[in-house]
Amino acid sequence: MAKIGIAKAGLVAAPLSPMMAPDLVEAMIDLVQPKLPSWTPKLWPRAQEPFTAKGLRAGVTIAIGGAPVPGSVFV
Numbered sequence: 001m002a003k004i005g006i007a008k009a010g011l012v013a014a015p016l017s018p019m020m021a022p023d024l025v026e027a028m029i030d031l032v033q034p035k036l037p038s039w040t041p042k043l044w045p046r047a048q049e050p051f052t053a054k055g056l057r058a059g060v061t062i063a064i065g066g067a068p069v070p071g072s073v074f075v
Helices: 002-008 022-032 044-053
Strands: none
Touching: 022 044
């Protein structure tokens, strides 16, 4: 549903797997230059280190499996 909403808003979704090595995630961040990262609470702990290293935070937490990521909008 999120991808449909993103497309309808005229934006682009760039899926990123936090299961990749942190240095690869950082390289993908440099390539994609995300503006509003969205996560599920379950995956954020793995992605937090490379995103924080690049000065980014979770903008939106999608309500699947846990509490909202601190500082993000919870949907």
